[in-house]
Each structure stands twice: as structure tokens, then as C-alpha cells.
Amino acid sequence: MTGSDAIGLVGTALILGTYALTVAGRADPKRAPALAGNAAGASLILASLWHDWNLSAAIVEGAWAVIALLGLLRLAIRRR
Numbered sequence: 001m002t003g004s005d006a007i008g009l010v011g012t013a014l015i016l017g018t019y020a021l022t023v024a025g026r027a028d029p030k031r032a033p034a035l036a037g038n039a040a041g042a043s044l045i046l047a048s049l050w051h052d053w054n055l056s057a058a059i060v061e062g063a064w065a066v067i068a069l070l071g072l073l074r075l076a077i078r079r080r
Helices: 003-023 032-048 055-079
Strands: none
Touching: 003 032, 032 055
């Protein structure tokens, strides 16, 4: 296993863990912890793709990260 694979697996674990907690009702998908888990996970998977590029995966992970980051930005703006 390469370092890139390990980074991608950590990102996958973050996204799947966040999703499992959300489905189980233990995480609110509109709150910071779930959004941060998705943003971090997608970013790590995207970083792992630089080693072994896959355009369709990069588009999905890039969009996933941007959407989660926009959710975090919305929360930050509301708190002001």
C-alpha cells in the first residue's frame, strides 16, 4: 500500500463514518461536525488521486468537498 492509498483510505473512512452516524441519527448533516467530516474526507480522497489520477472520481470528490465547505461557510455566517 502506498502513502497515497493510505490517505485515500482515511478519507473514505471519514466519509463513511460520517454517513453512518448521520443515518443512525447520531449526527446532523447540517451541523459542523458532519460537514467537516465530509469536507475532510473528500479532500483526503482528492489528494490521494494526484498519485493515480481518475477524472470522474476527482469531480465527485471535489464537488463533495465544495458542498461541505459551503455548508460550513453558511454556518459561520449565521453565527455572526
